[in-house]
Amino acid sequence: MTVPESDERLAERLATEAGAILLRLQADSGLDGKALGKAGDEQANAFLMQSLRAARPDDAILSEEEQNDTRRCAVSRAWIVDPLDGTREYGEGRTDWAVHVALAIDGVAVVGAVALPGLGLTLSSGAPVKLQPAGSPLRMLVSRTRPASEAVAVAREVGAELVPMGSAGAKAMAVVRGEADIYLHTGGQYEWDNCAPIAVAQAAGLHVSRADGSPLAYNCADPYLPDLLICRAELADRVLALVRALPAA
Template sequence: MNLMEAEMTQLNDQELSILIAQQAGQLLLKLRDSYGDPATWDKEKATSLRKQGDRLAHEHLAAALAEHRPTDALLSEEGADNDDRLSATRLWIVDPLDGTWEYGQGRADFAVHVALWEPELKKLSACTVDLPAQGVCRAMSDAVADEPAFPTDRPVRVVASRNRPPVFLGPALEILGKTMAAAGITQHGCELIDVGSVGAKVNELVSGRAELYVHESGFYEWDVAAPYGVARHYGFIPSHVDGAEIEFNHMPPWVPSLMVSHPLIVDMARDALAEASRG
C-alpha cells in the first residue's frame, strides 16, 4: 500500500467523494488535452473523445469505490445496472462525465458527480460536483452562508436544457416576472442563460449567477443526485417541479422532473409553472 492508498483508507465518505471526483476530473482534462486543439477535431474525433472520457472516468470511480467502500453498491451511468442495489443500505450514485456533449466540444461546462444515498434514512450524503475545466469543486462539506444572495440589479436568471426546455417555460417566466414585481422583489423580470451539464447548471446557482433551474422532460438519478445534495447544502430548494421531494434508488433510475430554486421565489416559481401549464 502506497502513501496515497494509506491516506485514502482514513477518509470519511465526503472526503473520499471529493478526492475521487477531482481525480476523475483531472483524468478527463488530461485526456482531452491529449487530443489537441478542439478547433481541429472532426465529428469522429470528438465522438472518440467522448466515449473514451466516459469509460476512463467510470473505471476510475468504480475501482476507487470497490477498493475503499467494497460493501457499498454502485449506480453509474456507464456501468451495468441490476436490481441488487435495491436492497443496499448504501448506494453510490455517480455520473463519471455529466455533460459529455460539452466535453467533446472543448467546453468547460461539464462535471463529475459523486453522491452517496442511504435508502433507510432517505438521505443524500457525501455529494460532490467537480467542474475540472472551471477549477471548481462543490461539496456538502463546503462552508456556506446562511442564505443565498438574491440579485437586485439584474433579471432573475434561469437555466434550463438547451435541447429539451420545459414546454411552458416562456409563459411561466412571464408570469413569474409579474409576480415578483407585484411582490416588490424585483422589477427586472427573468432571462434564460445557456449552460451545459446539470452539475454546471447548479453551479451557476450556488455561484450567485442564476436563481432558478427547471427541467421537466426527465433524466436519470446519476444526473440529479450529486447536484441535488449540493444545491440543498448551499441553501437552495431542490425538488420535483410540483414540490415533491426526490428520492433515489428506483428501478429504472428515472427522475421525471427537477426544479432548483432560490428560497425567496420557490413558491412563486412553482405557481408560475403550474399556471402556465394550464394555459
C-alpha cells in the same frame, strides 16, 4: 493512526481526480467530438468504479456507464455517479460539463460533490457555499440545445432572463455559485444526472424538489427521475405555483 476518509471527503476527492483524468484526456489524446466523449465516459467511469469498490466495498453503486443492477435497492448506502455529465460539451471543448459523485442513504441524497474541471472547481456538500444575493432581474437556467417549454413559460411570468448552459451539474452549480437563481428542469433526467448536484445545492441552503414540490428519491429500481427544481428558497413557492398552473402536456 490513520483517520478514515469521510464520505464527504471521498466524494470530493474522487470527483476532482476523475475530472483531472478527463482534462488530461482532452489535452493529450488527439480525440474530439463523440470519440473524445466516449473515451472520457469510459476512463472516468473505470476510475470511479475501481476507487469506490476499494474504498467502500459494502456499498452499492449506480453509474450511468454500468448496467443497472437492481439488487442495489436492498442496500441502504448507494453511491450514484455520473463520470461525465455533459459529454457533448466535453467533446466540444467547452467548460460547462461536470463529474458527479454522490451518496444516497435510504433514498436520500446526503453527500455530493460536483467537479467542474473546466473551471478548476469542485463543489461539495461537505463545504457548503455561502449564497450570494439574488440577481436582478432573476436568471433562469435552461438547456442550451433544448430549452424546456415549462421553464420558458415560468421565466416569462417571473421576468427572468434565460441563461443557456450545458450539463445538469453545470446548471445546478451555477445556482449554487450565484450565477443564476432558478434551475427548473422538466425534460427528463436520471438519478446520476442530479443526485450529487441536489446534495450540494441543499447543503448550501437552496430549495430542492421535484417540479411538483415533492421530494427527490434515489436508489430506486428505475433510475429515471425526469424533473427537478433547484432555486433560492424565497422563490420556491412562487415557482412551484406557476408550474402547477401550467396546462397539462
